[in-house]
Amino acid sequence: MPELPEVNTVMKGFRSTALNQTILAVEVDDDHILRNCHSEEFISTLKGEQFIDTYRQGKYFFAVLSNGLNILFHLGMTGDFQYYHEEENPRFERFVIHLENGLKVGFTDQRKFARILIIPDIENYLKDLKLGPDALQISRSEFQALFEGRNLPIKSFLMDQHVVAGIGNLYADEICYQCKIHPASITKALSTKKRKEVYQKMIEILQTACDRDAYYQIYPEDWFWKWRQEGQDPHGKGRVEKMKIGGRTTYYITGYQKLYQ
DNA sequence: TGTGATGTTGAATG
DNA sequence: GCATTCAACATCAC
Numbered sequence: 236m237p238e239l240p241e242v243n244t245v246m247k248g249f250r251s252t253a254l255n256q257t258i259l260a261v262e263v264d265d266d267h268i269l270r271n272c273h274s275e276e277f278i279s280t281l282k283g284e285q286f287i288d289t290y291r292q293g294k295y296f297f298a299v300l301s302n303g304l305n306i307l308f309h310l311g312m313t314g315d316f317q318y319y320h321e322e323e324n325p326r327f328e329r330f331v332i333h334l335e336n337g338l339k340v341g342f343t344d345q346r347k348f349a350r351i352l353i354i355p356d357i358e359n360y361l362k363d364l365k366l367g368p369d370a371l372q373i374s375r376s377e378f379q380a381l382f383e384g385r386n387l388p389i390k391s392f393l394m395d396q397h398v399v400a401g402i403g404n405l406y407a408d409e410i411c412y413q414c415k416i417h418p419a420s421i422t423k424a425l426s427t428k429k430r431k432e433v434y435q436k437m438i439e440i441l442q443t444a445c446d447r448d449a450y451y452q453i454y455p456e457d458w459f460w461k462w463r464q465e466g467q468d469p470h471g472k473g474r475v476e477k478m479k480i481g482g483r484t485t486y487y488i489t490g491y492q493k494l495y496q
Numbered sequence: 497t498g499t500g501a502t503g504t505t506g507a508a509t510g
Numbered sequence: 511g512c513a514t515t516c517a518a519c520a521t522c523a524c
Binding site: 483 | 501
């Protein structure tokens with residue numbers, strides 16, 4: 236699920252349903268994803284408080300509590316919220332928050348790669364983490380400056396959360412495809428003009444995805460995601476091939492996407 | 497049965 | 511400091 240547009244969509248959903256409601260109770264079924272506290276502390280931190288605001292940088296989504304503390308919800312690979320009234324808990328639910336209006340806010344996470352932390356100070360936390368600027372907030376000149384002194388595949392560059400925060404495996408491939416750049420292209424070999432194009436496509440793709448609530452079915456027809464499988468031939472542009480870059484499975488079209496090196 | 501999956505981290509290596 | 515590779519984390523679906 237979660238890269239920047241997905242996390243943004245999850246945050247929007249959270250904002251419209253979970254904000255400004257007193258938390259009556261919290262039940263933790265599996266505290267494995269609580270990374271800096273145990274369930275007792277987590278429960279006592281939330282109980283009686285309200286979520287009053289949210290903040291997001293890249294894939295890091297924070298909910299601000301009325302007691303001044305913040306909860307980081309990093310969704311990992313499969314983290315998500317379920318809002319429901321029914322008795323039975325959703326599959327893969329790890330904890331559930333009961334709100335005063337009767338709504339249950341369940342956090343589900345099939346693979347348990349999510350990270351939930353109590354954060355006293357978001358700014359300090361992000362600083363220590365050295366998280367890069369949000370991919371949708373960064374200016375073109377800031378982005379251009381990030382290339383300085385770096386020499387690695389463009390895909391690894393885009394996916395490095397210390398460089399720019401929010402891009403994961405799928406959107407990195409999407410950006411490279413739409414820029415017609417081979418994902419293994421070395422950053423140093425990209426001209427200023429090409430870097431500018433990467434920036435513009437990055438913004439355009441992420442913004443479009445956010446506007447459509449990360450609902451892939453309504454993404455533009457000419458996007459890569461639905462062809463992102465070995466052997467596909469989108470619009471006669473060539474055969475989709477597969478390789479590993481930075482340890483992640485990468486799809487691209489030789490010839491259509493130029494390799495700069 | 498083995499493999500890989502939209503993520504992050506830390507260790508080891510060059 | 512920079513970059514790469516690998517393993518680990520934990521689970522499920524194909």
